[in-house]
Amino acid sequence: MDEELERIRRKKLEEMKKMANEPNADYPDSPVKLTDGTVGDVVARYPLVIVDCWAEWCGPCRMIAPVIEELAKEMKGKVVFAKLNVDENMQTSSKYGIMAIPTMLVFKNGELIDQMVGAYPKTTLTNKIQKYL
Template identity: 85%
Template sequence: MDEELERIRRKKLEEMKKMANEPKVDYPNSPVKVTDGTVDDVVARYPLVIVDCWAEWCGPCRMVGPVIDDLAKEMAGKVVFGKLNVDENMKTSTKYGIMAIPTLLVFKNGELIDQMVGAYPKNTLANKILKYL
């Protein structure tokens, strides 16, 4: 029995050493500006990324903006939020088939797993995002 406990202790100690040596991912607590040139890097860097596709002239987008800001603070350390201006970043908009805004692109482990089109209330949006954690 003592040998088994010692084996488990050594295994846990090795796991802890590995975790200590892994680089820490710094999660922002506000939305990150995403562009055609940075979107792939942002999506690859974090396990869960929500990209808000918006435009300055879009009324519903302006309503969603403060909700995204709040959720970025509340979910910091778990989710990264990005903001992509579709008028300035046509390549990414075309790549993901953005036909209406606001559209939220949901990426998990670098893969697009969902799109949410429209302006959602904060609680509804938070509940939708929580299912991806």
């Protein structure tokens, strides 16, 4: 019995060491799908969250989607990217006054600090996000 407990303790200790060495393990490497019910939890959980407000019918939104996917991978551990379908989540869209899409909402430490409206090229978007890091 003591040997079994010791084995479990060692295994748990190794897992904890691994997590300590990988502080970004909790960060997603692809955009998180948000809803009216989850947006508050996600923006409160991570220090910097970029929410892409989009709709299925929006051409510029579809153009910027692959850029958001790439940046989510490249900036994992620094920024969490999320997607909010404005047609399906009107409460959040109304709360933040989304009048045009795509709109990126920038949350730092749970607070909305900026909005970026339009489909930016990857380099421009990256430069804009860098100032929040």
